[in-house]
Amino acid sequence: MLLFDDLFLKEHTIVSTGYTEVAEISASTEVMFNKWLLSGRVGNLKYLNDKTRSYTLKNIKNYFPEFQSALVFLFSYRKFKVVYDNFFLKKKNKVNIASFALAFEGYDYHIYLKSKLQMLAFNLIDRGYLSSKCEYKISLDASPVMEKDLAYRAGLGFFGKNSLLINPQHGSYVIIGTLLLSEKINDCNNKNKKQSKDCGDCRLCIDACPVRAIDVDNNKLIDARKCISALTIEKTVITKKITAEAIAGNDSSIFGCEICQQVCPYNHNKIDVETDFNFYYNKYPKIKLITDWFLNEDSKKNIDKLQNLSVREFKKIFKDTSFERVGKEGVIRNLRRHHFDYL
Ligand code: B12
Ligand code: SF4
Ligand code: SF4
Numbered sequence: 001m002l003l004f005d006d007l008f009l010k011e012h013t014i015v016s017t018g019y020t021e022v023a024e025i026s027a028s029t030e031v032m033f034n035k036w037l038l039s040g041r042v043g044n045l046k047y048l049n050d051k052t053r054s055y056t057l058k059n060i061k062n063y064f065p066e067f068q069s070a071l072v073f074l075f076s077y078r079k080f081k082v083v084y085d086n087f088f089l090k091k092k093n094k095v096n097i098a099s100f101a102l103a104f105e106g107y108d109y110h111i112y113l114k115s116k117l118q119m120l121a122f123n124l125i126d127r128g129y130l131s132s133k134c135e136y137k138i139s140l141d142a143s144p145v146m147e148k149d150l151a152y153r154a155g156l157g158f159f160g161k162n163s164l165l166i167n168p169q170h171g172s173y174v175i176i177g178t179l180l181l182s183e184k185i186n187d188c189n190n191k192n193k194k195q196s197k198d199c200g201d202c203r204l205c206i207d208a209c210p211v212r213a214i215d216v217d218n219n220k221l222i223d224a225r226k227c228i229s230a231l232t233i234e235k236t237v238i239t240k241k242i243t244a245e246a247i248a249g250n251d252s253s254i255f256g257c258e259i260c261q262q263v264c265p266y267n268h269n270k271i272d273v274e275t276d277f278n279f280y281y282n283k284y285p286k287i288k289l290i291t292d293w294f295l296n297e298d299s300k301k302n303i304d305k306l307q308n309l310s311v312r313e314f315k316k317i318f319k320d321t322s323f324e325r326v327g328k329e330g331v332i333r334n335l336r337r338h339h340f341d342y343l
Pocket of ligand 1: 028029034143145152162221230
């Protein structure tokens with residue numbers, strides 16, 4: 001449609017866009033969310049286990065009263081993931097990093113994609129799709145909005161058993177970024193597309209998860225007390241002490257986890273990648289920085305190097321990367337997961 005053709009979406013790595021005017025979360029999401037909280041699977045993600053938050057999450061209008069519609073964008077990092085995996089397979093030092101930490105030129109996606117969404121909002125106003133009076137909010141992971149459900153309402157995918165939003169064509173290696181708008185867009189023909197696909201009998205992600213964090217009976221619910229992603233990324237979860245759960249994975253990750261996506265058939269559509277990892281490594285200083293520190297260097301040496309840095313020095317070196325978010329102590333703790341003899 002014209003609106004989307006007009007926004008240079010490919011330049012922003014956006015592979016799909018949806019639109020919805022529905023502010024309220026789907027009934028099944030509400031049921032599942034309450035089940036998740038009551039069963040304790042929320043773990044130490046304390047900010048989600050809060051009555052005010054639950055109320056806000058139910059309806060976008062509780063957070064943004066002017067809400068009239070949402071434009072939801074899927075920012076894909078699938079191509080980069082293929083390039084990264086080719087590089088990673090050849091490495092001897094098998095410390096791994098979830099590819100999204102490198103995919104956006106090595107920037108923390110919260111920073112990188114926020115500026116893209118900001119630019120899209122300016123374009124929409126500039127080209128007259130939105131009036132200059134339109135108020136908008138960017139929702140990108142951190143807002144009290146159930147973003148997978150919102151993307152589902154906007155017709156962008158279905159819920160996989162790994163709980164992630166899967167776009168039938170582009171898979172799940174996507175970040176969901178949204179513009180919440182105080183106006184409707186009249187000629188938006190992407191409204192309420194239904195996604196008829198689902199996982200069927202497949203259970204590859206359930207079997208592949210090294211810590212059994214995907215509930216077998218209530219699949220689509222993740223146990224954040226066990227999930228390696230939570231244990232290596234979330235500040236409220238990472239403690240100085242390495243917990244039994246963090247050890248149990250016996251995986252190689254020092255940031256995030258992509259195992260339940262790697263096995264997913266929806267991420268296996270053939271795609272062509274013309275470039276290799278060196279292209280990104282040489283072009284983007286933050287990719288070089290993270291690669292040299294963590295992928296090209298021995299973890300034991302890294303622990304020593306990091307311990308000798310002040311918090312301020314750490315922040316300066318890793319500024320605007322995902323590692324800055326995890327913090328110095330968090331990164332050291334994650335590296336130690338792989339070197340128990342070193343404690
Ligand atoms: C908390 C959180 C986490 C937690 C908990 C994850 C979880 N699955 O619950 C932890 C730290 C473990 C985590 C990990 C990851 N996360 Co996270 N996370 C979030 C966050 C902030 C909130 C999610 C939440 O509310 N969870 C609570 C559960 C109970 O709700 P839910 O996940 O929405 O699930 C609901 C649906 O599945 C629904 N449902 C189930 N079946 C059905 C059927 C129908 C018909 C319907 C309508 C609904 C429905 O019910 C569920 C309960 O409400 C969102 C951003 C946001 N604001 O939404 C990102 C988000 C979900 N994370 C994201 C990413 C990328 C990841 C990781 C891949 C990062 C990584 N590589 O390490 C992993 C993946 C782990 C996994 N398998 O889920 C992306 C997911 C993109 C996508 N394709 O779906 C999001 C959307 C951020 C973003 N803006 O892109 N994350
Ligand atoms: S992200 Fe990793 S640990 Fe978490 S559910 Fe998926 S495979 Fe399991
Ligand atoms: S691996 Fe299979 S069960 Fe898991 S999300 Fe993908 S299609 Fe669904």
